[in-house]
Every structure is written in structure tokens, then in C-alpha cells.
Amino acid sequence: MKFIQSYRNSNLVILLLVAATLFSCGQKEADLSQQIPKPEVDFLTVESGTGAINKKYPGMIEGSVNVAIKAQVSGYLEAIFVKEGDYVQKGQALFKIKGDVYEEQVNNSSAAYKNAEANLANAKLEVEKIRPLVEGKVYAPIQLKTAEANYEAAKAQLAQAKATLGSSRINADFSLIKAPVSGYISRIPNRIGNLVTPGDTEPLTTLSDINTVFVYFSLSEADYLAFLKDTADNKGVQLILADGSTYEHKGTVEIASGNIDRTTGSIALKAIFPNPKKYLRSGGSARVILNSNLSAVTSVPMASVKDIQDKFFVFILKGNKVAMTPIEIAGSTDSNYFVSKGIKSGDKVALNNIDALSDGLEITPKVSASTQEKK
DSSP states (O other), X not given: OHHHHHHHHHHHHHHXXXXXXXXXXXXXXXXXXXXXXXXXXXXXXXXXXEEEEEEEEEEEEEEEEEEEEOOSSOEEEEXXXXXXXXXXXXTOEEEEEOOHHHXXXXXXXXXXXXXXXXXXXXXXXHHHHHHHHHHTTSSOHHHHHXXXXXXXXXXXXXXXXXXHHHHHHHHHHHTEEEOSSOEEEOOOXXXXXXXXXXXXXXXXXXXXXXXXXXXXXXXXXXXXXXXXHOOSOGGGBEEEOTTXXXXXXXXXXXXXXXXXXXXXXXXXXXXXXXXXXXXXXXXXXXXXXXXXXXXXXEXXXXXXXXXXXXXXXXXXXXXXXXEEEEEEEEEEOSSEEEEEESOOTTOEEEOSOGGGOOTTOBOEEEEOOOHHHHO
């Protein structure tokens, strides 16, 4: 019996120790929870309004006139009068093709033309000689008709000789290649002594007039429709150069294609910019900035938006707790998002400590001025 009583007492002691331990842990957890302060979070009261955003589109620069200079006659390149990168005036000599054969063609055509002139003069004299003899019934009328026919044939031969002479002179003139417009010379792949022909796939050079340049870019169908409907002044578009700087002159936008490309779902546009300092060159790249207006949106700082797997959330103040709320973003500036759905005017959005926040967490709120007041 003593053994049983001792066993019961031992169990009682163990139970008392366990209870004391559990009570002690619970007390410590309660004390610890009371010691952890609620996070202090700044909130911004948002208000609905309008927003101005811009979108950037990559573009390619081209001169207002881009002319591929090609040989019109075949021959060996005899002279190159310009250097790559030179600015030339309209009518200035660029290349000379060895033209001996074309000069000889001109000489032959000129001789044939003179011979045709002589034949025409003889035919005319023959008509004038026979006509009075026919009238005097010395010659038969058929002889006059024959002379007149020979005269008409001589006139046709003269016209043909004149055309041949003109063609020969044109070919001879083609041996000296001149600038059709003023502009900058591009790369010159050929060298003196190379054989050039009209069938060459690569031009002798390209001539670009870059006093005004076109920057071609594409918009998706949705962006294109928004561009047409937008009330912002898209005629004052800006350009971001390859080095990241903003081009000093503004441009205008025109539609460069009448159709939407079915393979890409986009439409081509062009921005037209003046280029007085010749900074912009054909073949260069830049980004076109189009401005847009948004209505019925709220503006929140980017730092207050949480991005989870391409979905965006903000924390809204609900009493002394925060509610994690999904939002839809309609556009952005360098520092703010414009929200179209998810929050409304008067909502208080957390500004800081968002990485430490969770849905339903109790916090100590500090409300800042509204977005309207901050403007």
C-alpha cells in the first residue's frame, strides 16, 4: 500500500510541475506579445482624378530623302570625287565611269545624224526639181509621188538618227554620276577600277537629306486606338537619343501605313523632327515618347505597391488593421502608378513598411496629406 501511495504522489508532483511549466510559458508569451510594438505605418489618402503619362517606343531614324546611287551604264569606275560622310549639293559630281565607249557612240550617232540631214536635203531638192517638170508634163505624176515618198522617208531617218544621238549623249552623261539631291554621302563600297553595272545589287553609295528626319516606330492595335482617341497633344512628341539624352526639338506624328500588319498586329507611324545641327543620322536608333491622358484614376507612389507574380497589391487602412487589396495599373510616371481599379477616392494606402505588412495585421497608423493636397 505504501508503494501505491508513493506512486500516486509522484504522479501528482509531475502533473503539478507540468502545469507550472505551461503556465510559466503562457505567461512569458503573453508578456512577449505585450512587449512587441505594433508597426508604425504612414498612410496616404488617395483621391480620384486625371493623370498624364508617356509611353516610349523604339524607332529607326531615316532622312526625309534617302537615295540609292546606282550606275545607269556599265563600265570601270574611273574617279570618285567625294568621301564617305561628305555633305554634297544637288548636281555635284560624285563618280566617273570610264566613258570612252560612250563617247565613241556619241561620235557615231552624230555622224549618222549629219548623214540623215544630208539625205533629207537631197530628197527635198529632188521633190522641188521634179514638181515643175510634172506640171509641164515632162515627167509622169508617179515620179513626183516617188520623190515625195523618199522625202518623207528621209525625214523619218533624220528623226531616228536624232533619237539615237540623244540616247548616246544620255549614256555618255550617265558616265558622270551627279547628286540628285543635297545630303550626306554614306558608305562607298567600290574603289577605282571596279566594274560597275546597272544590275549591281549594292549601290555605289546612299545619299541622305537629313535636314528633316523621320523616326519610324510601331504601335499595337490597342495603343493605336488609344492614340487616336487621346486628347493629349501628341503633336509635340519628344525623342530619346541612343545616349539617353532628350532631343532638344519636338516633332509631329503622322501615320506611315494605311493598314495594320496582320503578322505583328501593329501599325507603322513616323515622327518628323527638324535636324538643324545634323545630330540625327539615317540608320540611327531612338525612342519616341507619346503623351497620354488618363481619367478617373488614383495616383499612388510606386514604393507603396507590392508586386507578387506580376500582380499588384496595396495595403488599405481598415480601422487599426491593413487589408491587402489587388489593383489594376493603367499607367505610370517615373515615381507613381495610376490605378484604375481596386482603390477609390478616400482610401488610405500604406506608404512604407509594406514588406513587413500582411493582410489583417494590426498597425499604428499615421495618415499623411491626400494626393490632391500634395499636388
